[in-house]
Amino acid sequence: MADWHRFNVTNGDVDLATFSYGTPGESTPDKPVVLLVHGWPDTHHLWDLVAPRLAEHFRVYAYDTRGFGDSTRPVAVESYRLDALAQDMLAVCHAVNPDGKTHIVAHDWGSVQAWETVTTAGADDVIASFTSVSGPNLDYLGEWARAKMARPTPRGVAQALSQVASSAYTAFFQVPGASDLFFRTFGSDRVWTEFLHLVEGTPRENARFGPTLREDMISGLKLYRANIRGKLANPEPRPTRVPVLEVVNDRDIALRPAIYERTHTHADRLWRKRTATGHWLPYTNPGYLADTAIEFIETIAGGAPVSPNTIDRARVDGPARELIGKLAVVTGAGSGIGRETAYALADLGAELVLADIDLDSAEETAIACKAKGVPATAYRLDVSDTDAVTRFADDVRAAHGVADIVVNNAGVALAGSALAASDEQVDRLLAINLRGVISGSRAFGRQMAERGVGGHIVNLASAAAFTLSRDLGLYSASKAGVLMFSESLRAELAEHRVGVTAICPGIVHTNITANTEYAGAADESAAREKVDKFYQKRNFTPDRVARDIVAAIAKNKAVVPVTPEAEFGYRVYRFFPWAARIGARQKIAG
Template identity: 45%
Template sequence: MTLLTGARERRVRTGEVELCVAELGDPGRPTVVLVHGYPDSKEVWSEVAARLAERFHVVAYDVRGHGRSTAPRPLRGGFTLEKLTDDFLAVADAVSPDRPVHLVGHDWGSVQGWEFTTVKRTEGRVASFTSVSGPSLDHFGHWLDRRVKRPTPRRIGQLLGQGARSWYVHAPVLPELAWRGPLGAGWPRVLERVEKVPRGDYPTSSLASDAAHGAWLYRDNVRPRLRDPRADAYAHAPVQLVTPLGDRFLSERIHDDLEQWVPQLTRRTVQAGHWIPRTRPDQLAAWITEFVTSVEDDRPRVAASGRHAERFGGQLVLVTGAGSGIGRATALAFAEAGARVVAVDRDAEAAARTAESSLRAGAPAAWAETADVSDEQAMERLAAKVGAEYGVVDVLVNNAGIGLSGSFFDTTPEDWKKVLDINLWGVIHGCRLFGGRMAERRQGGHIVNVASAAAYQPSRALPAYSTSKAAVLMLSECLRAELAGQGIGVTAVCPGFVNTAITSTAHFAGVDADEEKRLQRRTARIYGLRNYPPEKVAAAILRAVARNEAVVPVTPEARGARVLSRFAPGILRRIARVKPPV
């Protein structure tokens, strides 16, 4: 019985082999064919297939010798790419005789998919191809050939790096022995611990025989193709390349030269390991849906122009304090990278302006939401609405904050409560409510908490503000440790003097209203002369998420203070005693 819930099964004959084919969704809709890799069966696609079936006719089949499909006899010579292409055409003709199909392949399913998308006899049968963690053997052969014939230190490093990842393909008898022995028995635990694949009904009980048969995919194809790669391996359909940045088996560098082979190429990257059909089904299904829809609508896909577009395209990003300053700049930077943006601010008009600007900047969708981050119930309502209407947030940026200056004894309990409610509790509410949903989904994500250089640089003039930001920094470090095992990164961003509206709205304790206005104007003027733009902080935030950095000082003074705080804290303590000019 198939694990693809609600699937309709049929048998498709191809030569001496009978393939088990499962179908979901409306056959009248565009057909998406999912091809699994090694050592899997079609059940690796169960999570992705269920999501795609809401929009498409979804087909997954067991590759010959895997799952409930029969194996060729003899095995040697029965798994060549030519015979696998025969299988694909037989399935495509059975499930979609009148229309080309959209192909998705993972691992060896992707290796096959490259063959199906580049050989002449399949031209017109493939409408699009999404490749996940599997190269074209022809492209890979040319990649190797260039590096062997024209070696440089960088190219040699790339060769050694990929060799370390794919040594297992050369083992002659070990795969069968290992998979029918301890490796097969322990594979579910390996996937859970190393790849973070949730335990459940995957992999299936046919794993040992699937892996043993699948070893012939390597033996029948790898060495012949790498020795003599085709010179005409050009894609005759649009291709979407999805590259997991944490892939232990394939280096992302092997796709460096891909544009010469693929005229219509869309690149995507995801911070995950090899088995993203199991660990990131939401993101993968969303990318497939967007790509297939653009091809079906016969409209060229407009690629996001911003930096890190490969990383953030289509992701859901929520930014608090998005009405102005760093929050607005960050929302727009993610929009330029193709993310869907939720702009949150207590000023409804400011949030709406940011959402409108995000759409103009390139966001496929953007929404404005009004909330006071210090209000727990308001944040709970916001989290419930976002979850119900937009989905689980992929990147959370807790940016909302206020400034407060004045000596400790001039700072009233009310001042302390206000600054901690917004600067600290606002971050806590965001992490708990949105980060909690990330953790429950178990598909990774990232949390950015905007702290300050004041978090590690003491000042006699900023006791309350510095305390709130120091707490945010430590909270981020603790949360990063807790969530590391779930693939959720946490970053504390610590800007120095940045030219934003926070300077003109900061509260100064212990002075009257007129003096406070004068100090606000003076501070805003000083920050204006410094003129470090919030856009640079936004760029640092995107870079930090892409690299999964822990603590990111922004501005030269913030970086300098960070170094001193670690290696010469006494200097900072002496600087902290200096009374600021009035």
């Protein structure tokens, strides 16, 4: 167990077992005070793996909320109402930091209690900041649900039904006899440890429970019975002036991300971070949670700046855009599909790191992204230089943090005879199109896997990867390599919750067509002009590809043929390969 030292705080007839972390009597009056609040069915031991990291920066305290651990267990259900729990929290804040403001980090029902506390009149005189993990404001939740039903849309109804399904267990918790018996029978350390490991991959050794787990499970059910029906039926949302960071977990088994979309209407100062993590973040990803809390608290407290700063991009100033708080890297961002993808990601609120071999064009894209209200930084990068790609990934991590989204888009084209192409042409093609994608995926993929909270890699392949053509053999080989590599990498990174998508556009008019080399062509300029005019007439623009890229990230798709001819070619090659081979004999350029 962690280095906790107990004392008691009294609020009325309830004694709250309160704990300081570290050496008793250690004098650190200059450090900010942080109070950690657990949820159901945990105790202060939920924070055993988070507290040591926080204690390097802050004075750290935790307590067992009423009904849990070594604190008083009231019998009456009404004793667990949120207003009483908020008074408990304020009493602990006054006890651990009587002359200053306390930073709250809270999880699950601890976060629900903290929401009640920070929306209590005068809370901003006592609480300096609130990091909310997997626990909504129940009044805001009720308001959200009523709005979805009052003005139903297909998307809104789907969101509401998804949350109802995720919260179905709470109906069972409302039945005292059945739910109490269930946890009296199955509420053991071993069963709960295996449950957490099964539902979100929590390392078994990370699950930290006190000796009162079974009793905590049963008495903690009164939280549900005392609060949920009343709050959801008659929500009374109140504002807060306390700075709030919402840590939203996309894989939360109990809470869907959509339920937080109205928080900005009540919180004056709101930040949001969203990752592919599960409900029990303090157990499963304690290092990430600790670092996130440290950065936020240091930002609010005005202490030593944490580098790199990832909090600034998480600020919510209005309706939260889908990718707020995310960092996206796009190569080949100076034009075409890369530039339009950068614009699409900027529209969704992501911070952009934009790389191109032509730095001026990348700068132009960055300026346009900044005009959309997001940070954007341009870098010069030659993706054919493997060492340069590795240095670039390291530089991005040092200056901006670990990327959440990486789009390996940079590429060139080579058409004509494979036999007539020079070795230099072949080497350049493969170095940029294939090795560049592999290098970028490996460099950024390692960082994502090490961080442990997911991410997404998008690799630009092509319909040429599965559409056979005598004039595109070398180009097709490079893009088929991208496709197969992406599919394989997706399997490798799945355990790290990192998605990988291969995007396969067909005939899209970009500046690549105007710069394509035609090996063995009698008149290369004429061949290039002919194909470029055809692509112009086809008029499938890069912004349409960018929309599919963004959708693929959101839905974690594996392979996305973009244009109609790409979708047709994908199916022909899979189901009628003989027809694809016959079609490949037709020449597309002179």
